[in-house]
Amino acid sequence: MRLEEGVGMGGSIPAKISRRQLFLKLLRVIYRQRYLQVMALLGVAWMIIFNYVPMYGIIIAFKNFDIIKPVSEAPWVGLEHFKAFLEDDNLGYVIKNTLGISILKLFIGFPLPIAFAILLNEVRSAFFKKTIQTISYLPHFLSWVILGGILATWLADVGIVNKLLMSVNLIEEPITYLAEPQFFWSIVITSDIWKELGWSAIIYLAAISSISPELYEAATIDGAGRFQKIWNITLPSIKGTVTILFILSVSGLLNSNFDQILVLRNSLNESASNVIDIYVYQMGIQLSRFSYATAVGLIKSVIALFLLLGANYFTKKLNGTSLF
């Protein structure tokens, strides 16, 4: 193709051609693909406005920003807001809740879809397998608001959970679960698993279905039982997929599912439900402490970036698989 000759500015171009001629040639190529360039640059413009302008906006974390004046007029205050966060009384439980919920989600919510995918793959009837898949994906498509509504109904003092527990004499008095901080983490983890178990399993099912059937046939001839096949063929074959998703989960450790917690939290369970994202929302949007909230958000983004790089490095050393 002629276009590619123009772009390829490698060694094939004779040394005689000057920089100026090269530049003109480049311009000609760009002009020839002007439609393509406009299509690409519209996307670039969108990214600059909606991704890069907010990144630039982070500078207000180092200023005392006042909503009625432009950012450039706000006075610089250095690291004052970061210090304020470190000295804040809320720091302890915000960190505890963020990490607590995320780590529990990682240790319980991460392996369960793998186990589910493997067990589902062992189901013999193709029809039944397909039906379970269809049903198990469904909750992923419900919104957290709807699920929050269901939970509020179920966990109310006259709700089905209390009725059930009281009928088997496990509790004597009804409990308002969403008003008690001690139950909050369990509610968050359980409802998250309910919603995402089937959906998270898709990617593992895809990985399992791409394993060559010959491997299993050979193992059967060698007399391997089903558990041996799972252990020696299925698990090693999906190791790469598991690793990639693990890296992504670790980098998301500080993202404690804002949508979900915003629906389930209330002033009574505050001490167990206030996570970094919620704290940023409260400070920034509700109390208009823009600079302070931006500083807290920045701390989070930077730690998340390091977690990603760290997990990537760690798994690369450990089993040679990495995201980049």
Added chain:
Amino acid sequence: MLKMSRLTTRESVFDIVNFVFMLFICFITLYPIWYVLVNSLNDGTDAMRGGIYWFPRIFSMDSYKAVFANGGIMLAMWVTVAKTVVGTLVHVFFTAMVAYSFSRHDLVGRKFYMLLGTVTLFFSGGLIPYFLLIRDLNLLDSFWVYILPAAFSFFDLIIFLTFFRELPAGLEEAAKIDGANDFKIFYSIVIPVSMPVVATIMLFHGVYQWNDYFTGMIFINNMDLQPIQTYLYRVVAQSSSSQMAAAMPANIQKSVTSQSIKLATMVVTTAPIVIAYPFLQKYFVKGFMIGSIKG
């Protein structure tokens, strides 16, 4: 039968346990949805006594009548429908267009553009700078706040990109010889052969638009512009009884309570997804694979 007899006892026990376990998973997945449905179809006052687990005790459609007669709920429904239709069309067309240009190896600056996008996957400005941007763009209390900030996603671009790269190279040649420009090639040749991935992203983004309550909650104060999910959020999470009381019909029917209206609204809000879902399933599983291979 011959096949079965070859299995060891231990393995057939495993089969049975696994089967029962899978049935259990299906049950706990579907039952909460069923519970809301039967309770919403019961007489509201009677439902307050509780104990409706499998079927309505006193069947009544009054809660649904109240929902459909309620101006506020219906308006919020229409906002949701409008933002989902417009938002999804804009998102899919725009993201696919940019993805097509990025998929062309002759695009000058391609590597730099891709780098710009990749950075956004790993780092963002965060909530507050984003909020201030929306304010500066005058998108607060505007319908376009649902559309413009959601018009593009680099993650979806990668899914499109992976698909476009698999397209046969000769596809565009004929059109090029005929003198068609790149934009025309994109919408008249590339899009029609890319329906599987278009359908997938449409579904993903459609569900996002339908379910998103946060945008409406944070950027919209005008009640006439709030989508149904935001409306429900205010009712469910903040137990805003005033809004629910406003939802009660003027000639208060005994068979309807604020709880039964809430449940009926939840069902009406979820029904389109649950009904459309089995038909779209074959697309998204396939599309999810396309994305995950790259991912």
